[in-house]
Amino acid sequence: MTDLSPTPDAPEVLPESAVAPPDHTAGVEGRPEPHKAGMVCFLVSEAAFFSTLIMAYVIFLRHGSAGPTPAEALSLPLVLGNTACLLLSSVTVHLAERSLRKGNVGTFRLLWAATILLGVLFLVGTAVEWRGLIRDHGLTIGVNLFGTTYYTLVGFHAFHVTLGVLSLTAVLGVSARGLLPGTAPLPVTLVGWYWHFVDIVWVVVFLVVYVLGR
Amino acid sequence: MATAEAEPAAAPAAATRPPWTATLHGWVVTVDHKKLGILYVLMAVGFILVAGAAALMMRLQLWAPNLALLPPTTFNQFFTLHGTTMVFFVGMPLLIGIANFAVPLMIGARDMAFPRLNAFGFWATLFGGLLVYFSMVVPGGPPAVGWFAYAPLTENSFARGPGVDCWALGLIVSGFGTTTAAINFAVTTLSLRCPGMTLRKVPFFVWVMFWTSVQILVVMPPLTAALVMLEFDRQLGAHFFDTQAGGSAYLWQHLFWFFGHPEVYILVLPAFGMISEVVPVFSRKVLFGYEFMAAATAAIAFISLGVWAHHMFAVGMSRALDLFFAAASMLVSIPTGIKLFNWLATVYGGKLVLKSPMLFALGFLSMFVIGGLTGIILACAPVDLQVTDTYFVVGHFHWVLIGGTVFGIFSAIHYWYPKATGRMLSERLAKWQFWLLFLGFILTFAPMHVAGILGMPRRIYTYGPGRGWELWNQLATLGALLQAPSYLLFAYNIVASLWKGKPAGDDPWDAWTLEWATPSPPPAYNFAVVPTVRSRRPLWDLKHPDDPDWKYE
Numbered sequence: 001m002t003d004l005s006p007t008p009d010a011p012e013v014l015p016e017s018a019v020a021p022p023d024h025t026a027g028v029e030g031r032p033e034p035h036k037a038g039m040v041c042f043l044v045s046e047a048a049f050f051s052t053l054i055m056a057y058v059i060f061l062r063h064g065s066a067g068p069t070p071a072e073a074l075s076l077p078l079v080l081g082n083t084a085c086l087l088l089s090s091v092t093v094h095l096a097e098r099s100l101r102k103g104n105v106g107t108f109r110l111l112w113a114a115t116i117l118l119g120v121l122f123l124v125g126t127a128v129e130w131r132g133l134i135r136d137h138g139l140t141i142g143v144n145l146f147g148t149t150y151y152t153l154v155g156f157h158a159f160h161v162t163l164g165v166l167s168l169t170a171v172l173g174v175s176a177r178g179l180l181p182g183t184a185p186l187p188v189t190l191v192g193w194y195w196h197f198v199d200i201v202w203v204v205v206f207l208v209v210y211v212l213g214r
Numbered sequence: 215m216a217t218a219e220a221e222p223a224a225a226p227a228a229a230t231r232p233p234w235t236a237t238l239h240g241w242v243v244t245v246d247h248k249k250l251g252i253l254y255v256l257m258a259v260g261f262i263l264v265a266g267a268a269a270l271m272m273r274l275q276l277w278a279p280n281l282a283l284l285p286p287t288t289f290n291q292f293f294t295l296h297g298t299t300m301v302f303f304v305g306m307p308l309l310i311g312i313a314n315f316a317v318p319l320m321i322g323a324r325d326m327a328f329p330r331l332n333a334f335g336f337w338a339t340l341f342g343g344l345l346v347y348f349s350m351v352v353p354g355g356p357p358a359v360g361w362f363a364y365a366p367l368t369e370n371s372f373a374r375g376p377g378v379d380c381w382a383l384g385l386i387v388s389g390f391g392t393t394t395a396a397i398n399f400a401v402t403t404l405s406l407r408c409p410g411m412t413l414r415k416v417p418f419f420v421w422v423m424f425w426t427s428v429q430i431l432v433v434m435p436p437l438t439a440a441l442v443m444l445e446f447d448r449q450l451g452a453h454f455f456d457t458q459a460g461g462s463a464y465l466w467q468h469l470f471w472f473f474g475h476p477e478v479y480i481l482v483l484p485a486f487g488m489i490s491e492v493v494p495v496f497s498r499k500v501l502f503g504y505e506f507m508a509a510a511t512a513a514i515a516f517i518s519l520g521v522w523a524h525h526m527f528a529v530g531m532s533r534a535l536d537l538f539f540a541a542a543s544m545l546v547s548i549p550t551g552i553k554l555f556n557w558l559a560t561v562y563g564g565k566l567v568l569k570s571p572m573l574f575a576l577g578f579l580s581m582f583v584i585g586g587l588t589g590i591i592l593a594c595a596p597v598d599l600q601v602t603d604t605y606f607v608v609g610h611f612h613w614v615l616i617g618g619t620v621f622g623i624f625s626a627i628h629y630w631y632p633k634a635t636g637r638m639l640s641e642r643l644a645k646w647q648f649w650l651l652f653l654g655f656i657l658t659f660a661p662m663h664v665a666g667i668l669g670m671p672r673r674i675y676t677y678g679p680g681r682g683w684e685l686w687n688q689l690a691t692l693g694a695l696l697q698a699p700s701y702l703l704f705a706y707n708i709v710a711s712l713w714k715g716k717p718a719g720d721d722p723w724d725a726w727t728l729e730w731a732t733p734s735p736p737p738a739y740n741f742a743v744v745p746t747v748r749s750r751r752p753l754w755d756l757k758h759p760d761d762p763d764w765k766y767e
Contacts, residue, residue, distance in 0.1 A: 034327040034405040041397040041431055049435035052469065056443065056454065065460040142451030145460050152446060152454075 039190045043197050046160075050201050053156055054208055057149040061213050067144035070214045073137040082125035083206050086161075089118035090199045093168075093192050101183045105175070108188075112172050115195065119165040126158050150209065157205055160198050167191045245329035246738055247318050250336050252634060254311025255627070257340050258304045259705060264347075265299035266701055268292040273658075273694040276687045279679040289675035290358035291377075295346070297361025298381065301477065302388055303343040305615070308623050309484040310335075310395050313423045316630055317399060319729035319736060320417045322408030322745040327401040328394075335395040342388025349380035357381045360673065362474060362525075363444075365455030365466035370448055379448060382441045389438045396430035399423050408728070410747040414508075415767075417727045417750070418501055421508055422487030425515040429476050429483075432519065437473035440466065467529060471522035479518040481615065482582075483511065485622025486553060489575050492625050493557050495725045496572035497564025500763075503556040504750065510549035510556075517546050527595045528602040536595045543593035550586060554579070569723070570644035574625035577652050581617025585610060588663065603673075605686075606666025609659045616655050624651075624704070631708065632722045636734040637715030643707040650700035657693030661686035726751035 061070075096111035130151075133139040141151045171187050174180055180188065232240075241249060272292055275284040284292065314332065318325055326332045349356040354375020359367050368378050403424040407416065416424075444466075446452035453459040455466045494501045501507065523531060523539040531539075557579055566572065588610040592598050601607065624647075631639050665686035670677065677683055721730040728745055729736070730753055749755055749763035 031405045031407065032401075034401050037401040037404050038328060038397050041400050041427075045393050045397070045431045045435045048432050049439050052436040052439035056439075056465065056469075059462070059465060060460075063460050141446065142453070145453055148446070148452040148454060148461075152443065152452065 033186075035186050035190060039193055043193065046197065047201075050156070050204075053149075053153045054204065057153045057208060057213070060145040060149045063145050065144045067147065068137045068139050070146055070150070070209070073133055073139050073146075074210055074214055075132075076210065078125060078129050078132075079206070079210055082122050082129070083202065085118045085122045085125065086199050086202050089115045089122075090196055092118065093195050097184070097188055097192050100185075100188060103183055109172065109175055112168065112175070116165055116168045116172065119161055119168065119195075122161055123158060123165070126154070153205060154209065157198070157201055160201070164191070164195050164198050167194065245325075245333045247314050247326045247329065247332060248634065248736060248738075250332055251311045251313075251315030253336055254307045254314060254339070257336075257343070258307040258311065259708070261299050261303040261307075261343060262701065263705065265296045265304060266698065268296045268299075270694055270698055272296070273691040275675060276677075277691045278688070279677055279684060281676060284675065286675045287355075287358055290360075290673070291356040293673060294357050294360055294363075294381075298346060298385070299343070300615070301361060301481070302385060303339070303346070305481045305619055306392060307339055309426075309481065309619075310339075310392070312488070312623065312626050312630065313399060313419070313484060314395070315634060316626075316729060317402060317420050317423055318406070319633075319732060319740055320420050320727050321403070321406060321411055322728045322741055322747065323402060323406040324740055326398045327406055328398050331394050332398050335391040335398065338391030338394070339388045342384045342386075342391060344384075345387060346381050346384035348384075349377040352376045352380060362470050363466075364470075365444070365461075365463040366457050368444055368448075368466075369456055371458070379445065382444050382448075386438055386441050386445075389434050389441075392430055393434050393438075396427035396434070399427040400431070403427075408741075408745050408747060414505075415747065415750050418490040418504065418507060419484070419487035422483050422490070422511050425511050426480055426483045429480050429515050429518070433473045433476040433480075436469055440469035440473070443469075464529060467526050468523070471525045475522040475525060476518050478611075478614070479514055482618045482622075483514065485578065485619045485626075486511070488622045488626035488629070489557060489578050491727065492571045492575045492629050493560050493579075495629075495723050496567045496569065496575065497561050498567070499560055499564045500751065501556070502559035503552075506552055507556050510552040513549040514546060517542060517549070521546060524593055524595075524598070527598045540593050540595045544590060547586065547590055554583060554586075567723075569628075570639065570641055570648065571625045571629035571723070573645065573648045574621050574628060577648065578618060578621035578625060581613065581621060581652075581655070585614035585617050588613065601666050603671055604666035605662040605670045605672055608672045609662030609666060612659045612662070616659070620651075624648075627708070629723070630729075631711070632715075632718030633729055633732075633734050633736070635712055635715070636718050637711050638718050638722060639707050639711045639715060643703050647700045647703045647707065650703070651697055654693050654695075654697030654700060657696060658690050659693070661689040661693070665690075721753070726754045728752055731756070 092111045093115045096108050096115065099107035099111060139147045139150070141147050168191055171180070171191050174187065231237075241253065244250060244253075269292075271284060272289060275281055275289060314326065347356075352375060354373075354377050357363070357368075357373060357377040357380070359373060359378060359381075363378070363381070366372060368382075403416065403420055407413075413421075443452070443454040447454050447456055447461070453461040455461045455463055457463050490501055490507065521539060521543045523535060524543045527536055527539075561579075588606075592601070592607065592610055628639055628644055631637075665683050666672075668682055668686070670681070670683045670686075677687075718734045720732065720734055722734075723730070728741075728747070731745065732740060745752065747755075749767050751763045755762035755764060
């Protein structure tokens with residue numbers, strides 16, 4: 001029967017006398033930090049997810065059917081502003097991390113808050129853009145293949161930006177309560193990586209949707 | 215520890231076992247990799263009985279021409295649920311569950327890298343499965359679209375009830391669970407190996423699970439994306455796979471098989487790893503050609519990402535694509551062949567111990583080859599065009615999935631059950647189980663190849679007389695009836711042996727990897743002292759200090 005008691009009696013295993021001397025060339029100390037490795041794996045799976053959506057967008061590009069085309073509906077000025085917000089936020093999040101490493105907590109919080117603000121601005125910009133697309137061009141997800149693929153791709157990216165903004169805010173809250181120890185705490189690093197990733201995805205989406213595909 | 219020891223002393227001996235509610239609570243909230251592993255396996259055993267019963271009913275329906283045991287729609291729903299369940303809620307949970315139990319122990323770790331995420335993975339898989347089965351009670355019943363759910367059959371115009379939605383959402387939910395499990399395995403392997411265990415010294419099963427995880431990370435999200443597109447089509451009126459509005463049924467096939475073919479390797483690579491643990495121990499030799507085996511594993515993981523469209527020859531792609539995917543598919547047979555010869559070389563000249571784990575391992579070695587050979591036949595585009603969507607294909611992939619994956623899994627469960635429970639499984643029942651399965655499996659699936667060559671299409675609920683298919687269908691149904699008791703024997707054996715089994719001791723097989731250095735069952739903390747290893751067989755070094763492996767590796 002499986003023993004369910006919390007700590008069953010167990011003899012010590014591998015008595016120290018029997019254990020071979022450690023191979024100092026590969027101690028556990030030298031291994032990747034688990035949370036960082038986990039974040040990299042997670043981002044790999046995210047990349048696979050977005051690749052699929054981008055592929056679908058490209059495949060259906062110029063598959064002419066009724067309704068607005070990318071060239072008719074998409075306008076650059078607004079989206080360039082959005083892109084600038086997101087690119088700038090990558091810079092601020094990087095600088096925020098650097099100032100924290102230098103022990104400058106005040107600057108860190110300021111830059112981190114600026115990152116959140118830029119993320120929110122991007123989301124507001126996307127909302128304005130979508131409002132225009134729906135109202136002025138009648139482009140919805142069901143109108144044609146362009147609407148189908150566009151809203152799915154850009155929408156999933158915006159969803160990830162939203163998650164990023166929430167994570168950034170959580171980190172800021174924890175920091176404001178003074179609960180972020182050290183000069184390079186893991187949450188800052190990991191949320192930073194996630195934010196950079198969302199940014200890189202946007203660069204690709206921008207190039208595919210607004211530059212090459214228009 | 216001290217308080218835990220004091221408690222039993224205070225209570226009478228009969229009351230030392232906690233009440234069943236506390237036990238249940240302990241299992242529900244557990245984040246222990248060993249308990250989660252066992253939960254995965256139990257869940258899969260439950261699902262295998264359900265999906266197996268569906269298979270049995272389908273075989274009875276096909277016993278003779280024009281039988282009316284199952285109505286056509288029910289038949290379609292049965293094969294959809296059977297395929298989906300066996301792939302997502304039996305195959306993967308069994309492999310992930312066994313690995314969950316074994317991997318941290320084999321690398322001398324306290325637990326998986328992210329224990330709570332690990333628990334999430336299990337519950338997401340279970341509830342994903344339940345969500346798929348929830349389709350039984352929705353209007354219109356379960357989906358009747360096949361496990362690869364080709365568009366536009368899944369679109370609103372053809373599948374009006376919410377059955378397909380239950381199916382898609384269930385797979386999305388369980389897909390999250392599988393992805394988190396993959397993240398956990400990859401990180402556990404990379405970061406938590408005990409001191410001295412370089413990547414070149416990990417037990418082979420661990421190495422294989424690492425590459426399986428890499429595959430899951432790359433191919434599971436595209437399936438999620440495809441399922442999301444399908445749900446957007448059905449719920450929001452998008453047109454991804456809606457052919458009437460310019461959508462593409464062809465895109466679904468590409469997206470599904472980009473997941474679906476690597477999935478085959480996700481299902482069989484871990485079985486390769488299990489066999490690579492069992493065969494050396496029961497041949498009393500080290501694994502032959504560890505480095506070649508390791509490289510072959512990575513090669514399979516990479517090549518299998520580029521072969522998916524061999525499922526689509528009949529679509530009418532282009533000649534260039536047909537050639538590419540046929541050639542790439544045949545390329546996989548090279549690393550697979552390397553593995554096979556290495557296992558044979560491990561067995562060769564060994565002192566074979568024919569206990570149940572080895573029996574299943576030998577079953578794997580003999581049967582998987584045959585499934586691989588029909589695989590090469592199917593990789594030839596011209597042959598595939600003749601037998602595509604016939605029972606030849608059904609025979610082929612069941613041969614690989616049962617002859618490969620299931621035999622590997624049974625080998626692993628018989629190997630590690632003593633470690634997980636502290637009891638031995640009954641060898642007598644295990645031998646009955648093996649021979650019933652082995653003979654029943656051959657009798658079920660070999661005739662299907664013939665029926666397929668004779669032109670019998672898959673997924674038909676019945677057939678007319680006089681086509682020469684009767685005999686082959688009757689043989690297959692007899693085989694299914696022969697197989698069925700073997701699964702029941704297995705279920706009985708794993709339950710009854712908890713009480714009746716002989717005490718196992720720490721190391722019943724005289725094995726060489728770290729899990730056998732822990733008590734059976736292992737304590738929650740696994741290792742009281744973090745082990746340090748110097749070779750691939752740390753327990754051999756411990757048992758033979760005069761002749762340790764690390765002097766030769």
